[in-house]
Amino acid sequence: MKSVVKKEIRPHSFAAWMAFMRPKTFWIAAAPVCVGTAFAGALAGTWNLWIFLFTLLGAVSIQAMSNMVNDYAYNLKKAENGTRVGLPRATTKGWISMSAAKKMVGFSIVICSLFGILLIVIGGLPIACIAVLSxxxxxxxxxxxxPIAYTPFGEFLVLVFYGLFAVSGTYWLQTHSFN
Structure with a gap:
């Protein structure tokens, strides 16, 4: 039988920040961008690598921001009860201090906004609406x-944003049309 060695995570280390951002979930934001870009290539015969990369980075930055807010908010509300299954919460474990977490959430909002502005310049008003709402x-x-997650609308909004908005918004950025 193999023994599992748990890696000790030091506070504010790279591993701690990765636990806070949860990169294992980034595929959730990346998948609809890939689908929208594939549709643009298949249906309109066009796609732009730079627009794809900017859209991908914008979507992943919003996912990271949402993950960090999730981690921070759970600890702030003292909602963690020790029965969690899944990725550990970095603030609850003490790997990231609450003040550093709050600053990083603010910084991530700035990064998301910068990608949003860039994509608005490329895609105009439809993207402005999607970017602000996202x-x-x-x-x-x-x-x-x-929190929306605690309402009946939580899963509906996930479907709308990761489905309809992300795929059609990506298609729009690539083609400036809807099909």
């Missing part, structure tokens, strides 16, 4: 006084 909902999914 940033707000990405934060409010677990943050704020009434």
């Amino acid at each position: 940033l707000i909902c990405g934060f409010c999914y677990m943050g704020g006084p009434k």
